[in-house]
Amino acid sequence: MARTGTSGDAVAAEERDLVEQARAGDREALGELFLLHAVAVRRLLTSVLGPTVDLDDLIQDVFLQVHRSLGGFRGDSRFGTWLHRVTVNTAVSHLRRARGRPPPASPEAIADLADRPGSDAWERLTGREMVRRLYRILDELTPRRRAAWTLFDIEGHSIAEVATILGVPAAVAKSRIWFARREIRKRAAGDDLLGPLLEELER
Amino acid sequence: MSEPVNHGQGELAARFRRALHAETEPGPARLEFERRRLLGRLAAEAAGKRFPAALLAAGLGLATALAAAVIAVVVVRTGDPPPAAESIELSGPWRVRPGDAVSRGAAVRVPRGAGARLELADGSVLWLGPGAELVFLDGRTGAVRLDAGRLLAGVKPRPPGSELRVVAGRLEVVVRGTVFSASAEDGRSLVRLHDGRVDLCDGRGSFDLRPGFEVELSRDGAVSLRPIDEAGALGDLLIAGRTAGTNGPPVPRIPLPPVIDDDPPAPAAIEPPSPAPAPLRRTPPPRAAAPAAEPLPPAVPDETDDAGPAPSGKAAEAAAAPDDLYLRALDQARAGDLDGSRRALLDYLARFPEGRYWDRVRDILGE
Numbered sequence: 001m002a003r004t005g006t007s008g009d010a011v012a013a014e015e016r017d018l019v020e021q022a023r024a025g026d027r028e029a030l031g032e033l034f035l036l037h038a039v040a041v042r043r044l045l046t047s048v049l050g051p052t053v054d055l056d057d058l059i060q061d062v063f064l065q066v067h068r069s070l071g072g073f074r075g076d077s078r079f080g081t082w083l084h085r086v087t088v089n090t091a092v093s094h095l096r097r098a099r100g101r102p103p104p105a106s107p108e109a110i111a112d113l114a115d116r117p118g119s120d121a122w123e124r125l126t127g128r129e130m131v132r133r134l135y136r137i138l139d140e141l142t143p144r145r146r147a148a149w150t151l152f153d154i155e156g157h158s159i160a161e162v163a164t165i166l167g168v169p170a171a172v173a174k175s176r177i178w179f180a181r182r183e184i185r186k187r188a189a190g191d192d193l194l195g196p197l198l199e200e201l202e203r
Numbered sequence: 204m205s206e207p208v209n210h211g212q213g214e215l216a217a218r219f220r221r222a223l224h225a226e227t228e229p230g231p232a233r234l235e236f237e238r239r240r241l242l243g244r245l246a247a248e249a250a251g252k253r254f255p256a257a258l259l260a261a262g263l264g265l266a267t268a269l270a271a272a273v274i275a276v277v278v279v280r281t282g283d284p285p286p287a288a289e290s291i292e293l294s295g296p297w298r299v300r301p302g303d304a305v306s307r308g309a310a311v312r313v314p315r316g317a318g319a320r321l322e323l324a325d326g327s328v329l330w331l332g333p334g335a336e337l338v339f340l341d342g343r344t345g346a347v348r349l350d351a352g353r354l355l356a357g358v359k360p361r362p363p364g365s366e367l368r369v370v371a372g373r374l375e376v377v378v379r380g381t382v383f384s385a386s387a388e389d390g391r392s393l394v395r396l397h398d399g400r401v402d403l404c405d406g407r408g409s410f411d412l413r414p415g416f417e418v419e420l421s422r423d424g425a426v427s428l429r430p431i432d433e434a435g436a437l438g439d440l441l442i443a444g445r446t447a448g449t450n451g452p453p454v455p456r457i458p459l460p461p462v463i464d465d466d467p468p469a470p471a472a473i474e475p476p477s478p479a480p481a482p483l484r485r486t487p488p489p490r491a492a493a494p495a496a497e498p499l500p501p502a503v504p505d506e507t508d509d510a511g512p513a514p515s516g517k518a519a520e521a522a523a524a525p526d527d528l529y530l531r532a533l534d535q536a537r538a539g540d541l542d543g544s545r546r547a548l549l550d551y552l553a554r555f556p557e558g559r560y561w562d563r564v565r566d567i568l569g570e
Contacts, residue, residue: 027245031238038234046224056237063241069556085557093562097389127222134219143562154220156211167525167557200213 011036019079023070030070034063037080041087047150048091050135062090077164084165088147095143130197137187137194141180148176149184153201311337313352318445320452327367328452330355330443332386332569340370353386353569355442357455358399374420377402382455384439390422395431395439397457415458433460434560437536437544438567444541459537462530525551525558532564 015036021029041059049058065086073082138146144166151162152173163173181202188194229237311331313319319331331337335352346368358367360380367378371385372392381399386392394403395417403412405420412418417435419427436459443454532547548564555561 027242027249030245031242034238034241035234038237039229042229043224051223059237060241060244064244065556067245068553072554072556082557089557089561093565096562096566123218124222127218130215130219131222144559153211154223167559197215197219200216201211201219203211203213 015079016075019070019073019075022067023073027067030063030067033066033079037083038063040080041083044084044087044155045091047154048088048147049094050131050138054094058090058094062087065090081164085167088151088165092143092147095146126193130193133188133191133194134184134197137184140187141183145176145180145183148173149180152177153181309339311335311339318442320443320446322452323367325359325361326452327356327358330357330446332442332445334569340368346370349385349387351387353384353438353442355382355384355439355455357382357452372420373405374418375404377404382457384435384442392420394418395435397431397436397439397455431460433462433533434563434567436460437533438569440536441541441545441548441567442569444536444545454539454541459533462533525555525560528555529558529560529564 015033018029018033018036022033038059041062042055045055045058045062046052049055052058062083066083069086073079138150141149148162148166151157151165152159157165159170159174159177162177163170166173166176168176185198188198311319311321313331313333313335315334317333319335321329321331321337323329329337329347332353332355335354336350337354338348338350340346340348348370349372354369354371356367356369356378358378358380361367361378363379369376369378369385371394372387372390374385374392374394376383376385376394378401379399381401382397383399383401384395384397394401394412396412396414398414400414401412403418405426415431416428417431419429421427436457440454440457440459528547528551532544532551535541535544535547545568548568551558551564552561552568558564
């Protein structure tokens with residue numbers, strides 16, 4: 001997220017200034033915050049939701065919500081952490097509204113590619129197949145458990161960070177992850193692609 | 204945003220993440236385009252062209268004023284000769300006055316952020332939520348089609364052959380006298396039954412729905428049956444609350460179930476799951492004595508907190524504050540103060556975008 005040639009401290013100071021200006025109603029400042037954080041927001045939305053065509057609109061929704069709620073942000077926590085929470089809540093809300101939508105179309109069958117493992121194309125396609133299969137399972141989870149699990153096992157955050165982002169006690173975050181893992185393992189049982197992947201993600 | 208810790212590494216995990224984020228990085232031109240689009244939307248909100256953004260930005264005073272301004276009553280005279288089909292937008296009492304007739308083929312559209320109430324000749328009442336679109340299919344028997352938005356109905360008992368028929372998306376509700384709600388959105392249909400009895404048809408068959416349950420028909424045809432939760436019940440109450448007045452019909456009695464938390468007690472550790480799974484009995488969220496001004500914990504806790512109990516002190520107070528506001532809204536609705544409940548929920552939406560019930564609150568308000 002840091003701009004080339006700018007030190008971390010300078011970026012942090014610039015961000016604080018931008019947040020203050022945006023709180024004061026400066027829309028251009030919010031536009032600058034958008035440029036600083038849009039990629040991270042997109043990445044987090046992708047982790048929780050999986051590949052989706054609605055990403056650009058959802059990112060806009062996140063920053064519109066930031067605009068509406070910045071008045072309640074006093075700066076006791078980092079803006080990035082607060083933005084993480086707004087992003088996850090937007091994703092969870094999207095999941096609740098999207099219940100029952102059909103899963104994305106299946107890409108090429110992985111079985112057809114089994115005879116040429118190791119190639120770049122094979123790796124790309126198995127990667128896409130893993131994504132497809134895993135998010136089809138995640139679609140069966142409650143949005144809250146899904147968010148907790150993706151933050152922990154895909155994004156690699158600690159329990160404490162997951163708890164902070166979700167705004168819940170650590171024990172609750174841990175509970176959500178534990179139950180999500182159990183449900184995912186159960187649904188992925190016998191899947192020779194997801195089994196090894198889950199072992200690595202949960203390691 | 205904090206960087207990920209060294210967790211979940213491996214060749215397969217890396218390949219998975221590469222595939223997942225293959226299209227994550229937009230170029231500078233795309234970012235600039237999206238920034239300008241965002242500024243355009245912000246400018247539109249500031250100009251009051253969109254709802255509920257303008258409402259949220261303006262705060263509760265505007266919300267109250269607007270709610271008071273949208274009371275609209277339409278009386279449908281069954282038996283009247285059907286005039287030509289018409290389309291009416293219920294944007295306020297200035298355009299549709301009590302006594303106006305609506306008949307077969309007429310369409311009623313409620314703007315975003317508004318509400319409407321329709322009283323049928325037999326005393327039945329249809330409350331329409333924001334964004335609702337309702338078409339009268341047959342004024343004589345009261346057959347209506349809900350094309351979008353939400354509807355709450357209090358239907359007087361009707362004899363066989365004179366049932367009210369409500370088509371919500373691909374679900375048809377046949378009503379003999381009951382309190383129920385229906386919604387149709389994005390190809391999804393949902394019916395909640397609060398009292399009485401309805402027959403539901405989805406084109407493949409029909410069945411009875413018991414009070415206290417809701418049925419959802421997804422866009423791909425999947426049917427789900429589940430108990431009504433507190434958010435669904437409160438959302439339905441507030442549909443009626445938007446147009447409740449001293450001269451209007453009473454708001455139906457809709458029981459509000461207790462809050463169900465999705466989070467059962469945590470096991471001692473994530474790995475291994477050696478203890479028996481925690482019971483699925485859910486517990487209500489904690490109440491706080493007074494709402495805190497700062498909705499976020501002050502900082503990311505230390506990693507060593509992982510095995511510890513719930514946060515205490517300021518962090519716990521901050522986490523409980525939005526919960527308390529949500530519970531207060533429920534209490535106010537139980538006490539009949541629907542305006543107060545709605546104000547509390549709007550307050551929650553504006554102040555606690557990171558609150559655990561934020562998405563529920565948005566659904567309740569139908570914004």
